[in-house]
Amino acid sequence: MTSWQELISSPRRRDAESTESRPRFFRPARGPDAEELGRLLRDDARVQVFDAIDRQLADLIKTRHPSRTLEEREIARLVEEHLRGAPRAAYGVWVHYPWSHRLVHLLDEAEFVELRTNRNRYKISPEEQETLAGRRIGVVGLSVGQSVALTIALERSAGELRIADFDHLELSNMNRIRTGVHNLDVPKVVATARDIAELDPFFKVRCFSEGVTPDNMDRFLLGRDEGEGEGEGEGEGEGKLDLVVDECDSLDIKLEIRFRARAHRIPVLMDTSDRGLIDVERFDLEPDRPILHGLVGDLRPERIRGLSTEDKVPYVMQIIGQDTLSTRFGATLIEVQQTVSTWPQLGSAVVHGGAAAADTARRLALGEPVRSGRYYVDLEQLISGPEGAPAGGPGASPAPPPRGPTRGPASLALPPGGEAGAAPLDPERLRRLVAAGIAAPSGGNCQPWLWVYEARRLGLFHDRARSESLADFQGAGGVVALGAAAENVVLAAHREGLSVRLSPFPLGGEDLAATFDFFDAPVSGAEGHAMDHLADSIGLRHTNRHPSQPAALADEHRAALAAAVRSVPGADLQLLEAPAALEEIAALIGAGDRLRLLAQSTHADLMKEIRWTEAEAEARRDGIFVDAFEFSPADLAGFRICRDFRAMELVRRWGGGKALEKTARKAITGAMAVALITLPRAGLADYFQGGRALERAWLTATQRGIAVYPMATLPYLFARLVRGGGEGMDPETVAVARELRERYVRLFDVTDATAEILLFRLSLAGPPSTRSLRRPPEDVLVTR
Numbered sequence: 174m175t176s177w178q179e180l181i182s183s184p185r186r187r188d189a190e191s192t193e194s195r196p197r198f199f200r201p202a203r204g205p206d207a208e209e210l211g212r213l214l215r216d217d218a219r220v221q222v223f224d225a226i227d228r229q230l231a232d233l234i235k236t237r238h239p240s241r242t243l244e245e246r247e248i249a250r251l252v253e254e255h256l257r258g259a260p261r262a263a264y265g266v267w268v269h270y271p272w273s274h275r276l277v278h279l280l281d282e283a284e285f286v287e288l289r290t291n292r293n294r295y296k297i298s299p300e301e302q303e304t305l306a307g308r309r310i311g312v313v314g315l316s317v318g319q320s321v322a323l324t325i326a327l328e329r330s331a332g333e334l335r336i337a338d339f340d341h342l343e344l345s346n347m348n349r350i351r352t353g354v355h356n357l358d359v360p361k362v363v364a365t366a367r368d369i370a371e372l373d374p375f376f377k378v379r380c381f382s383e384g385v386t387p388d389n390m391d392r393f394l395l396g397r398d399e400g401e402g403e404g405e406g407e408g409e410g411e412g413k414l415d416l417v418v419d420e421c422d423s424l425d426i427k428l429e430i431r432f433r434a435r436a437h438r439i440p441v442l443m444d445t446s447d448r449g450l451i452d453v454e455r456f457d458l459e460p461d462r463p464i465l466h467g468l469v470g471d472l473r474p475e476r477i478r479g480l481s482t483e484d485k486v487p488y489v490m491q492i493i494g495q496d497t498l499s500t501r502f503g504a505t506l507i508e509v510q511q512t513v514s515t516w517p518q519l520g521s522a523v524v525h526g527g528a529a530a531a532d533t534a535r536r537l538a539l540g541e542p543v544r545s546g547r548y549y550v551d552l553e554q555l556i557s558g559p560e561g562a563p564a565g566g567p568g569a570s571p572a573p574p575p576r577g578p579t580r581g582p583a584s585l586a587l588p589p590g591g592e593a594g595a596a597p598l599d600p601e602r603l604r605r606l607v608a609a610g611i612a613a614p615s616g617g618n619c620q621p622w623l624w625v626y627e628a629r630r631l632g633l634f635h636d637r638a639r640s641e642s643l644a645d646f647q648g649a650g651g652v653v654a655l656g657a658a659a660e661n662v663v664l665a666a667h668r669e670g671l672s673v674r675l676s677p678f679p680l681g682g683e684d685l686a687a688t689f690d691f692f693d694a695p696v697s698g699a700e701g702h703a704m705d706h707l708a709d710s711i712g713l714r715h716t717n718r719h720p721s722q723p724a725a726l727a728d729e730h731r732a733a734l735a736a737a738v739r740s741v742p743g744a745d746l747q748l749l750e751a752p753a754a755l756e757e758i759a760a761l762i763g764a765g766d767r768l769r770l771l772a773q774s775t776h777a778d779l780m781k782e783i784r785w786t787e788a789e790a791e792a793r794r795d796g797i798f799v800d801a802f803e804f805s806p807a808d809l810a811g812f813r814i815c816r817d818f819r820a821m822e823l824v825r826r827w828g829g830g831k832a833l834e835k836t837a838r839k840a841i842t843g844a845m846a847v848a849l850i851t852l853p854r855a856g857l858a859d860y861f862q863g864g865r866a867l868e869r870a871w872l873t874a875t876q877r878g879i880a881v882y883p884m885a886t887l888p889y890l891f892a893r894l895v896r897g898g899g900e901g902m903d904p905e906t907v908a909v910a911r912e913l914r915e916r917y918v919r920l921f922d923v924t925d926a927t928a929e930i931l932l933f934r935l936s937l938a939g940p941p942s943t944r945s946l947r948r949p950p951e952d953v954l955v956t957r
Contacts (some may be wrong), residue, residue: 192359192382194366196270196374200281201263210267217274224278226261227252233284236291268374272367282375289373290329297328301539306332308538311393311414313337313385313430314421315361316518317446319350319368320527321418321534326369326376330535333377334369335393335414336362338421339384349523385426387474390433416537418530419443424488425474431456431464432474442534444526445493446518447502449550451529453543462545465492481510487806495813499553504820507811508829525552585625585955587632588679592690595629600956602669606631607950609665609711613868615654616645616885617782618945620795620953622658627957631689633659639795642778643901644769644886646893648683649860653930655686656864657871663700664708664872666691672699677861686861703740707872714871715944717880718803721843721936726750730877731846734935737869738850743859744866744930747921749847754920759841761913761920762932763834765886768913770833771825772906775890776818785816794946801943808836840882844936849888849921855896855928863930880938887917888929895925 199210214220234251235243243251256264265280279285290302297305310331312318315338325331338361342352346361356364362380369378385393396411417434419427419441434441435456443452456462464472468491477488486506490498498506505517529550537543598606607624610633615621621640625632633655640651659675666673672692679688692699731748738746749758769775782797784790790798804812811832814820824830841847850867852859874881891914893900899907923929 191272192363193271194363194370194378194380196268196370198374199267199269200265201267202259207263213269213276219274220269220276221274222276222278226265226278226280229265229280229285229288230255233280233288236288270367270371273371277374279374285373285375286329293328297330297535302329305330305535305538308415309333309335309396309412310416310418310534310538311335311337312418312420313393313426314419315340315365316346316349316420316422317444317523317526317530318418318420319352319361319365320523321420321444321530322365323351323368323372324527324531325534326372326378328531328535329373329376330531330538331415333379335379335381335396336365337381337383337385337393338362338365339382349518349520351520351524384423385421385430387429390429394433394437394439413437414439416534417441418534424480424485424492425478427492428464428469428472428474428477435460435462435464440537442530442537444530446522446526447493448497448499448554449522449525449529449552450493450497451526451533451548451550453533453537453545453548455543455545459545466545466547468492468494484807487810490810490813494547495810497549498814499551500817500819501823503814503817504823504827506814507820507824507832508827509832511832512827512829525550585623585632585634587625587627587630587685587688592630592674592692594692594696595690596671596693597629598626598631598691603631603954603956604950605669606662606665607954609661610658611947611950611953612711612714613654613657613661613864614714614716614871614883615657616640616650616883616889617642617779618795618797619651619654619782620948621651621654622953624950624954625957626954629690631662631691632685633662633687633689634684635686637684642781643772643774643893644778644889646889646897647857649855649857649892649928650885650889652686652857652860653864653867656861656866657868658864659687659689659861660704660865660868661711662689664705664711667700667702667705668708672696674698675700677858683857704737704869704872707737707869707876710872710875714868714875715941716801716882717936717938717941718801718840718882719880719938719941720803720839721841721845721880721934721938723843724845724937726845726935730874730879733873733877734848734870734879737873738866740869741862741866743852743854744863745851746870747849747851748935749920750845755841755844755847757916758847758920759838760834761917762841762884762887763837764909764913765890766837767830767833768890768906768909769886770815771821771830772903773818773822774901776815776821780816783816785813790946794948794952797945798943801941801945802836803942804836808839837884840884840934844934845879846935847884847932848935849923849932850930851921851923852928852930853926855892855926859928860930863928867931874935878937880934880936882934882936884932884934887913888932891917892929 199206201207201210230252231248234248234255265278268277268279280288293302308331310325312322312334315336322334322336325334340361341358342350342356342361342364344357352364352368360382362382366378366380369376381389381393383389391397395413417430417439419430421427431441431454438457438460440457441454454462469488486509505513509515533543603626611620611622619639621636623634623636625634635648635651635655637648637651640648645651663673663675672695674690674696676688678686735746738744749755769779784793784796784798787798850863850870852863871881890910893902894907894910894914
């Protein structure tokens with residue numbers, strides 16, 4: 174007995190593999206067709222006959238008498254008159270669909286089209302329907318494009334469709350492509366052409382089963398058949414297209430289509446399936462119009478050919494519009510090639526977009542005044558209310574503060590009475606010293622300092638409003654910045670030939686971090702001069718996030734950095750240099766970055782630090798200009814999505830966000846070392862001293878051509894965890910942070926009492942793209 178496996182692999186399977194997409198027509202009133210039809214019915218037992226010609230004739234008669242209500246008897250009489258004695262079986266046309274073995278009896282073309290489009294009237298007038306019959310529309314890409322093509326065919330809003338796609342139908346396509354599972358592994362052009370033929374066998378469809386390529390693009394656009402190779406084009410179709418509907422995923426082909434279409438003055442229409450965006454480019458009316466409205470500049474197809482899905486993301490963002498993405502689409506882009514293979518498309522969005530694109534195509538084909546531009550039919554916004562502007566984007570940062578010093582601390586009072594014999598500072602010398610102080614690093618370039626000069630004494634205050642954040646537990650990070658600023662003032666004063674007495678926290682409070690008394694001659698209790706050689710590096714010191722160039726940390730550099738840190742009593746420098754340790758710390762830093770972006774409060778703190786445009790950075794002169802992160806185009810596109818916490822909230826809900834860890838992993842690749850500066854206790858005075866140690870190390874690294882990249886999230890997150898009991902952190906973040914802490918303490922010699930001043934990367938790196946700006950001295954200095 175023959176097994177079912179053998180039967181399955183019999184010629185039945187070969188029928189499914191057929192790429193036929195055109196039906197055969199038999200008109201029995203013609204003798205040869207009658208013979209062919211008879212032969213088909215005799216020789217192929219699989220043919221199924223569908224004959225509803227009576228219903229079609231009755232329907233035709235009723236539509237031709239719209240003002241009358243016809244009874245069945247009258248309809249039958251009018252049908253007989255219409256047939257004029259012709260036998261029903263021979264009337265019209267028999268259409269054979271070889272891929273399904275169906276033989277269907279239909280009215281012939283003129284009557285079929287008349288009846289099938291009857292319900293278009295007067296949404297489409299008879300004259301407009303006739304005009305549309307002469308139009309040619311090309312559709313490139315048959316995921317979204319299949320819906321567009323079918324809708325155009327439904328309305329008969331064109332006389333010819335040219336459809337192009339090189340791909341075969343996969344099961345994962347069928348969340349948005351309306352077809353049957355029997356079409357799996359069938360070329361998309363074939364499946365689409367068959368669907369249209371089963372809807373309207375007379376509708377002219379020309380298939381490009383290799384998709385549109387630079388080689389066959391003119392044949393697609395202009396209908397040139399000469400030299401056409403097998404599979405490149407099939408069937409009739411000559412003449413220039415009246416419209417191109419671009420729904421392809423290949424970005425280089427998107428560009429190539431537009432360059433060629435513009436050259437031939439063919440308009441281009443695109444639906445993106447996100448927020449109902451319909452994009453119109455009227456190259457027929459504007460032959461000099463920039464490609465994609467100028468959103469991609471002078472980008473050429475060859476530049477992006479062969480890019481990975483991830484590397485395409487920046488260009489997708491430019492094309493779709495960074496600031497107009499739906500929240501869900503933006504969140505999903507973060508997960509591309511992480512938890513999803515590519516960007517998503519929903520069936521509802523595709524069907525909606527197909528309808529909107531087909532409607533726009535019809536009006537373009539009729540010459541209606543459709544302007545170039547981008548149009549949104551966002552159902553979510555229209556029906557449930559506006560989504561609102563993305564949080565933290567350009568323009569969302571606070572307005573620049575007024576010029577002049579702010580009054581952050583409750584009091585700017587200095588201790589009464591200066592040091593006997595202290596030297597006065599003239600305005601220019603005072604300005605130079607303060608300028609050196611404000612050149613110091615600070616978390617997020619927040620610049621948490623205010624300076625008061627009174628009675629020959631300079632006071633340094635903590636402007637807590639500038640440094641306060643969930644990540645900076647008890648303001649310790651701000652105090653580190655003040656310590657670094659104080660170190661710079663001492664070094665600059667020594668360069669000026671002055672001796673300095675520095676008094677940290679002289680009032681025992683928290684706002685006044687230090688006072689400085691300056692002398693023209695050496696005095697007891699003055700700061701030492703061992704680090705004076707670092708003064709000339711103050712203006713050169715900067716953060717450098719540029720990618721590392723693989724190199725090992727030389728012994729002399731390691732010794733110099735350690736000596737600089739340990740010159741501050743109690744301060745220590747710990748280095749990770751082994752590949753396994755660097756790999757582990759990269760994973761931990763990346764996880765910390767992910768936590769910071771996925772928790773609402775720390776996300777808000779981070780976004781307050783970012784300056785999204787050069788103009789914003791110049792106006793505020795604080796924070797970090799986004800270019801300073803040295804992101805790749807793909808990473809920058811992803812980071813811009815991260816501005817909107819609603820997107821981050823979705824990513825967190827989905828258990829995603831691994832892509833948010835990549836920046837840290839990339840940063841550590843090739844690093845000389847990851848360093849941690851510590852002090853044994855964690856009081857504010859210790860963090861102040863730690864800031865001085867940090868500045869000495871950083872200036873030493875600057876002198877030696879070593880790039881420094883602060884990676885401060887973990888130490889300050891852990892400070893809140895271990896000394897603040899996780900106060901202000903949600904339970905999920907606390908749980909993950911505890912797991913990270915367990916791994917972290919295996920790398921570094923720290924306890925819960927240790928002051929972890931800064932974690933940072935040491936590397937060889939090219940020059941940074943930009944340096945963070947500083948508020949000028951007059952904005953932060955009060956003189957009395």
